[in-house]
Amino acid sequence: MNIGPKTLGLYVDGENKESTQAIKIYGTTYDPVRDVAKFINIAITPDLKRNSPYIGSEPTQKRITFDEAVKLVKKSYDINLDRIDDNKYVIQVYEIVIDNPKTGEGHTTTFGWYYVDKITKEVTSMFD
Known part of the structure; x- marks a missing residue:
């Protein structure tokens, strides 16, 4: 099985920002969203009720009645x-x-x- 943590350089617009711990599962690399938001200098807001992180502003969808x-x-x-x-x-x-x-x-x-x-x-x- 091809699963495991790996240290990767994170590049934003061609510039290496920093190293990050990522997980590679069956050929797909998963980076922590908090690291990505930090490196592109955009705030992240967790929505724990919906299990959704927001990078930047929260969605503006209105709730239905x-x-x-x-x-x-x-x-x-x-x-x-x-x-x-x-x-x-x-x-x-x-x-x-x-x-x-x-x-x-x-x-x-x-x-x-x-x-x-x-x-x-x-x-x-x-x-x-």
Whole structure:
């Protein structure tokens, strides 16, 4: 297996800035983003909730509202906002099935649970 740490010179615009510890995995070199930001003299801001480092300014995407999240999921299903986890809405997709039309008794059939990201508007299944 071809995995291991390696000391590399980091070049920016053809100029060797400094050496950095990188990891090479199967022919691909991974440099620490903090070192790269330091060498190009741009601040890095970690977003720990989203596991995303920002080099320079943070994205300017606006967060979506609950109503917008509902529209993204509700194209074909009944929905229920179960809760809000940090930057994501947790939505149950279901239908109500009437088992006995005379009494109105029935049950809820859940098709899935989904996360809707408030910033990116990405819809992902909780179970995938």
